[in-house]
Amino acid sequence: MDSQTLSQLLDRVIAELLAQSVAEKNVRVVVTGDDISSLPETLSCLAALEQAGYQLWVSFSHSASQSTLKSACVDALRQRGSRAGFDRSPPHYEALYLPALSVNSMSKIALGIRDNLACEAVFQALQHRKRVIATLHPQCVDSTLPLPLLARLEGYAQVLESYGIALSGKRAAHASPVPVSQSAPAAALPVAGKKRLITLRDIRLLASGEALRIAGNTLITPAARDEIQRRNLTVIHG
Template sequence: MDQHYLSQLLDTIIDDLLMRRKKRLQANSKIMHVIISGDDLTTLPATLDCLMALTHSGYCLRLAFSCSASHSALQATCLDALTQRGIDVLCDNCEPGAVTDNDWGLYLPALSTNSMSKIALGIRDNLVCRWAFYALAQNKPVIVTLNAECRHDSTTHFAPALRARLANYAAILMEYGCTIIGQPAPVSPEKRLLTLSDVRQHPSGDTLHIGGNTLITPAARDEIRDRGIAIVQRLKE
């Protein structure tokens, strides 16, 4: 058997195995499109845990990597870690309009400040934003985990006004219909008065969402200021 024939035979076998694998994965009726963005490797362990949980829940994972992820070490490291964990995925960087699946959802892990802000403001100039708006337009579930600096329990020393703005963007995503894992629920819009005792139930540096018609007592405002709590108030009804 000459070397050229052997090489062709190996290529044929590999192509056949890859096709069988693709068909096996696609046979699963539940598809989760996962768009991984950024270049922060510290977010990868939490992302991998979520992907494993989705796999165990019966989802076929179809991964796409943003430009920043594919041009950094994140893509190669992620795919290698998935292989080591035994998580089987399909990897394609298709645009959302190319989706042919029926039962699918969208997962945006470790969503960056940049992409979260753009989605909240209706900007669609990157892969993450295009996928987010396409899924929402198709009434598909959109699951988001936030980048560390965007979470309400972040240790990043942002000014209270900036933390409030980021929290407001997260609230807008929830109003769009996105599910944000780990995001605190807002104070009930039925609550008309926020008191000192209400504020003391929240840790220092927390972000508190309140209804548009909620009034804040002077003592509660002093406590909010002294403990660096950010207030996000909905528009008045």
């Protein structure tokens, strides 16, 4: 990530938080993954928040704690004179921030799985109407990945946004439809009862006049809903 892109990312993160009119400025931070290469960007974001006057409370996911990421992050913050608290959540906080959100955590949050610290923190924050902001790990927007996987990751990102989570950072141009030859046959798509997530890619593969049959607990991304409405397609639940 170049300096201009990082600067824009930091500006947006801070702007999201400054938009809240609050007396206190506690921000809960959960660091995920085990990729040490994401640390410089994470440190830059945290430093920018502290410079804006926010008190940070930093926790680490299991994978981050089991790798060198946690110790490196704590050491770097302390060397910079950070006032951050570690491994505990404040009794009151105004926002939850997830820097360099890992693919694993993003996917689990989108699917409603609550088996790690990041997922539990997100659902707790949403339940209590706290602002949730995340910057995506580069692996979430890696344009070298196969197109079907990129489309799936974009679908997960859109689901997070539908929950009310603000996603900051560069999004790869991977929302374009996957060619039919690289995906499931179009004939299999009208009946999607076993799919837990319907994305824009799925809708674009439907022929005009086809109905989409889904289970009651299936998630439809906002972009997919817009396409359904634009094409006046029929969705059958059950």
